[in-house]
Amino acid sequence: MMVVIDPEKKIQLPFSRGILTRSITLAGVDVGTAYVIAHEVQMELIRRRKRFVSTEEIRELTYKKLLEHGLKKEAERYLFWREFKRKKIPLxxxxxxxxxxxxxxxxxxxxxxxxxxxxxxxxxxxxxxxxxxxxxxxxxxxxxxxxxxxxxxxxxxxxxxxxxxxxxxxxxxxxxxxxxxxxxxxxxxxxxxxxxxxxxxxxxxxxxxxxxxxxxxxxxxxxxxxxxxxxxxxxxxxxxxxxxxxxxxxxxxxxxxxxxxxxxxxxxxxxxxxxxxxxxxxxxxx
Ligand SMILES: Nc1ncnc2c1ncn2[C@@H]1O[C@H](COP(=O)(O)OP(=O)(O)OP(=O)(O)O)[C@@H](O)[C@H]1O
Ligand SMILES: O=C(O)[C@@H](CO)OP(=O)(O)O
Missing domain, CATH: 3.40.50.300 (P-loop containing nucleotide triphosphate hydrolases)
Structure with missing residues (x-):
């Protein structure tokens, strides 16, 4: 099992493709594509033989994968919404x-x-x-x-x-x-x-x-x-x-x-x- 660590929040959670898929759809990517990208991110992390992975690393990798899929606008949106969520601003x-x-x-x-x-x-x-x-x-x-x-x-x-x-x-x-x-x-x-x-x-x-x-x-x-x-x-x-x-x-x-x-x-x-x-x-x- 791969564990995600968020240094700021001091939490450790099992890696969830579902959670990543959702955060990608937030950028306006359809669920199907978001799922494929989340899967690719997971495979890449497994290939890197990661047991612990930081949220920062997931973010960078997801951003890169979105660009590889030709989703430039969505990649920028993805970073915006991640940043917004991190700031914990009520909406x-x-x-x-x-x-x-x-x-x-x-x-x-x-x-x-x-x-x-x-x-x-x-x-x-x-x-x-x-x-x-x-x-x-x-x-x-x-x-x-x-x-x-x-x-x-x-x-x-x-x-x-x-x-x-x-x-x-x-x-x-x-x-x-x-x-x-x-x-x-x-x-x-x-x-x-x-x-x-x-x-x-x-x-x-x-x-x-x-x-x-x-x-x-x-x-x-x-x-x-x-x-x-x-x-x-x-x-x-x-x-x-x-x-x-x-x-x-x-x-x-x-x-x-x-x-x-x-x-x-x-x-x-x-x-x-x-x-x-x-x-x-x-x-x-x-
Ligand atoms: N863009 C859309 N295209 C097709 N159907 C839609 C669309 N948006 C909503 N619907 C359908 O229209 C119906 C009415 O929608 P909904 O119940 O969300 O309305 P509402 O504005 O919340 O109404 P109320 O204020 O009376 O509760 C639903 O069955 C929903 O699936
Ligand atoms: O008042 C209304 O227009 C609707 C709003 O959802 O409510 P009801 O279906 O209860 O009449």
Missing amino acids: VVLLGGVTGVGKSTIATELAFRLSIRTIIGTDTVREVMRKIIAKELLPDLHASSFMAWRTLKGSGGIIEGFENQVRHVSVGVKAVLDRAQREGMNAIIEGIHLVPGFIEPGENTFMYVLAVSDRKVLESHFYERSRYSKRPAEYYIKHLEEILLLQDYIVEKAREHGVKVIENVELEKTVEEIMEDLMNRLREAL
Whole structure:
């Protein structure tokens, strides 16, 4: 067994091709190629008859292998993310957008790439708040985002109803964000309630809004989701007009507040775009 030693952290761990594969995918290399490179690194270390290997040596070797595979840009990204991880800088990513655009799917993919263990959905925050605050007290909290307008007492439309719910759920979201800041926690928070202007991203907190402008594509997301979840596609499709109206509103807010809007057409491309943007912004911030 080959043992990895990290002099800074004073830890020793068995060499894991899986862990190396993941750190290579962080640089935007597809899992298949990352696995091949991790395998080549392992073989090279075995050839060098290593029993103990430093993280520095693995880094250098991986960088070299990436270059050998003609992956120059990825090799530079790999070094950036290794350096970033070593600095232990907390990172919080916020993903907004209407129901069905793919927030939780993208959040899971980003969490894997960034080795972030915490994903929090604002739907869950809303669910907790529903248990604490009765429907009679805050009726908007107990409806779907696009139905909250029905709970309005006076006049007001879909946007006003939604804003009410966002304002209320934001109280819980802010508590989560405060705790993340206090603990220096890495987290991805996703949900329709992350509306630019309602949430102030703190230090090392980066916000994105996902959108799907093509109604047919959005419809297909609902059908796809209903294959593995109990959320019936028909319910969301029946309210597609309201959902699209909310999307226009959220996108407008994003533009107003300088938050990047990403069209989620291809999952891989969306993740790549966020990873690239994160890297550039972190480079600036560092
Ligand atoms: N880029 C994409 N291409 C094709 N399908 C996608 C893409 N992104 C997400 N999907 C699919 O669309 C469906 C809805 O996505 P997801 O549940 O992630 O949406 P969401 O924005 O988190 O919704 P909600 O806020 O209602 O929970 C899922 O079945 C997912 O697999
Ligand atoms: O309120 C909404 O738009 C969605 C968000 O995920 O939640 P629900 O499916 O519970 O209505």
